[in-house]
Each structure stands twice: as structure tokens, then as C-alpha cells.
Amino acid sequence: MEFRIFGDPVLFHLGPIPITETMVTSTLVTIALSGAAVWSARTVKSQPLSAMAIVASLLVESFDNLVAEVAGHPHRLVANLSGSLFLFIACCNIAGQLPGVHPATGSLATTSALAVVVFFSVPIAGIYANGLGGYLKHYFQPNPLLMPLHLISEISRTLALAVRLFGNIMSGHLLVALLVALAGFLVPTPIMALDLLIGLLQAYIFAILSTVYIGAAISAGKE
Amino acid sequence: MNDQTIIAIVAMSAAAITMALGAIGAALGESRIGAAAMDALARQPDEASSITRTLFVSLAMVESTSIFCLVIALILLFANPFVSATGV
Numbered sequence: 001m002e003f004r005i006f007g008d009p010v011l012f013h014l015g016p017i018p019i020t021e022t023m024v025t026s027t028l029v030t031i032a033l034s035g036a037a038v039w040s041a042r043t044v045k046s047q048p049l050s051a052m053a054i055v056a057s058l059l060v061e062s063f064d065n066l067v068a069e070v071a072g073h074p075h076r077l078v079a080n081l082s083g084s085l086f087l088f089i090a091c092c093n094i095a096g097q098l099p100g101v102h103p104a105t106g107s108l109a110t111t112s113a114l115a116v117v118v119f120f121s122v123p124i125a126g127i128y129a130n131g132l133g134g135y136l137k138h139y140f141q142p143n144p145l146l147m148p149l150h151l152i153s154e155i156s157r158t159l160a161l162a163v164r165l166f167g168n169i170m171s172g173h174l175l176v177a178l179l180v181a182l183a184g185f186l187v188p189t190p191i192m193a194l195d196l197l198i199g200l201l202q203a204y205i206f207a208i209l210s211t212v213y214i215g216a217a218i219s220a221g222k223e
Numbered sequence: 224m225n226d227q228t229i230i231a232i233v234a235m236s237a238a239a240i241t242m243a244l245g246a247i248g249a250a251l252g253e254s255r256i257g258a259a260a261m262d263a264l265a266r267q268p269d270e271a272s273s274i275t276r277t278l279f280v281s282l283a284m285v286e287s288t289s290i291f292c293l294v295i296a297l298i299l300l301f302a303n304p305f306v307s308a309t310g311v
Contacts, residue, residue, distance in 0.1 A: 005301050069273070160287055167290035205283040208276065 005170060008107050026104035029091045059083070070208060071215025078214050081121060085114065086207035093169055093199025097192060103199075106169040108162065115162035118210040119154070126217030138220035161209060168202045227306065234303050238296035245292025252285040 010018040040056035047053060063083040068074040089105055096103025104110045126135035139150045172195040179188040260278040264271060 005297050069276075160291075163294060164283065164287040164290055167287075167294050171290070171293055201279065202283070205280060208280055209283075212280075 005174065006108065008109065021102055022104050022107040022110055025095065025101060026088075026092060026110055029088065029095055029104060033087055033091055066208070067211055067215075070211045072219055075215075075218070078125065078211060078218075081117075081214070082207040082211045085118075085210055086203050089114070089165065089203035089206055090200055093203060094196065096169065096173060096199070097196060103169050103173060105165055105199075105202075106173050108166045111162040111166040114165070114206070115158045118161060118213060119158040121210075122154070122213050122217045125214045126220055129218040130220060135217065135220060141220075157209075157213065161206065165202055165206055168198055172198055230303070230305050234299045234306070238299040241292050241296045241299070245289040245296075249286055249289035252288075253282055256281050256285060 008020040008022050010020050011024060012019055040052055043050055044053040044056055060079075060083070063079045063086070064074055064076075067079040067082060071078060092104040092110070095101055096106060105114075123135065126138075129135075139147050172191075176188050176191055176195065179191055256278065260274055263274050267274070
């Protein structure tokens with residue numbers, strides 16, 4: 001009986017680089033998602049009225065609408081980023097329900113990497129939209145004394161993004177593992193169903209929060 | 224009772240207290256958010272999608288505090304820096 005919380009077992013070494021289970025899982029999810037994306041893009045072009053094409057168009061359109069509502073105006077790149085974040089996190093969480101698979105988002109390394117992507121896209125989007133001066137001005141906005149607080153809030157919300165996703169997914173997986181160890185047959189099933197819901201919800205929240213942060217940076221200099 | 228035993232007892236009690244207080248705070252906050260969202264939905268059913276989105280985001284923000292407590296409790300239990308590797 002083994003519960004994994006912070007560790008990440010090394011499967012094999014590729015030269016000097018240790019390949020862990022999380023890396024394998026997330027790579028497989030990435031490959032599957034890219035394949036599905038290419039396939040659905042082809043389907044949209046060749047048969048625009050098939051079920052696959054309609055689902056793909058609905059997904060893209062819902063993300064465009066979401067970004068337009070949350071960030072104030074439609075933005076193709078932000079919609080791409082948040083849509084990719086949502087799909088990757090949701091697929092990682094759902095893949096964790098397969099027997100023997102540990103969810104890639106249940107490792108602090110994956111969630112930190114995703115949060116760092118958001119951390120760096122916020123100033124990039126802000127500078128792209130407002131220029132360097134316009135973006136940096138919002139750090140000193142109400143009062144220059146508050147500049148350290150702005151910096152701390154940017155770092156702490158990145159940390160919160162990473163730890164929130166990690167904690168939710170890891171605790172859900174741990175709960176199922178504990179229940180399987182206690183009573184194996186059919187007892188963990190409702191908790192696994194709850195895990196599916198929580199996985200989708202956390203993916204949605206990660207995508208929405210990153211959209212909110214990026215949208216705030218884009219509209220920072222426009223007030 | 225050697226040092227390792229005392230550390231283990233204190234760590235377990237601290238983990239239990241951390242989790243209990245964290246759960247109480249998040250539960251109170253989330254219930255208030257839920258009640259406020261019900262109220263808003265009853266007043267303005269047209270704004271359901273916007274209210275639901277804000278509801279989920281704020282629930283997640285509040286719940287993250289209790290998730291931090293959970294992570295701290297798990298660190299205390301399974302990755303405690305003061306417990307020697309051979310001890311527990």
C-alpha cells in the first residue's frame with residue numbers, strides 16, 4: 001500500500017535526464033490532444049456538418065465567448081492560451097481516472113509549470129497591449145508606495161494557482177486510494193465521480209483565472 | 224519517549240488542528256457565497272450564466288485556503304523536515 005503525495009517515481013533514464021511518470025503521462029496527453037486537434041481541424045474543413053466538427057466548433061466558439069466576456073473584448077491569442085490550458089488540465093485530470101495512471105496535474109511540478117506560463121504571459125500581454133511604459137505605469141497606479149504589494153500579489157496568485165490545482169487533484173486521488181485500501185468494491189465509485197467533476201471544475205477555474213489575470217493586464221492602461 | 228516520538232505526536236496533532244480550522248473557515252465562507260449566489264439568482268434569473276461563473280471562481284478562491292491547509296497537513300505528516308528518515 002503506497003500513497004504518493006509529493007514524490008514522482010523515475011521510470012527510466014534518457015541519457016543523464018531522469019524520465020518520471022508525470023513526464024510520460026503529460027507527454028501522452030499532449031500527443032493525444034494534438035492528434036485530436038489536427039483530426040478535428042481536418043474534419044471541420046472536409047465535413048463541416050459532422051458531429052466531430054460541430055463539437056470542435058462549439059468548443060472554440062465557447063472559449064472565444066468566454067474570453068470576450070471575461071476580458072472585456074474578444075482576443076484570439078488569449079482564447080487560444082486559456083483553451084489549451086483548459087483542455088490539457090481537463091484531459092490530465094480525466095486521464096487520472098484510468099486504472100494505474102497517476103494524473104499529471106497531481107504533481108506539483110506540472111502545476112507549477114502551468115502557473116509559470118500564466119505568470120509570464122501576464123506581462124507579455126500587458127506590454128503587447130499597452131506598451132512598456134503603459135503597462136509598468138499600472139504598478140504605480142494608486143500610489144507608488146503600493147508597488148511592492150502589486151509584485152507580491154503577482155507572485156502569490158501564481159503560487160495559489162499552482163497549489164490549488166495540485167492540492168485538489170492530489171487530494172482527490174489520495175482519497176480514492178485510501179478508500180480502495182479500506183473497502184475496494186464499489187465504495188470509491190461516488191468519490192471517483194466527484195473527482196471527475198472536480199477535475200473539470202478545476203480546469204475551468206484555472207482557465208478562467210488565467211484569462212482574468214491576462215485580461216486585467218490588457219486593460220490596465222486603458223482606464 | 225524519545226525526541227522522534229514527541230515530534231511525531233506534535234506533527235500529527237498540528238496536522239489535525241490545521242485541517243480542522245482550515246475546513247471550518249472554508250466551509251463558512253463557501254456557505255455564505257452559496258447563499259448569496261442563490262439570492263442573486265432568485266432576483267435576476269437572466270444573469271444566471273454570469274452569476275454561476277463568478278460563483279465557481281469565488282468558490283475556488285475560497286476553497287484554495289483550505290487546500291493550502293491540506294497541503295500543509297500532508298507536509299507535516301508525510302514530508303516533515305524534522306522527522307529523521309529512519310525514525311517514523
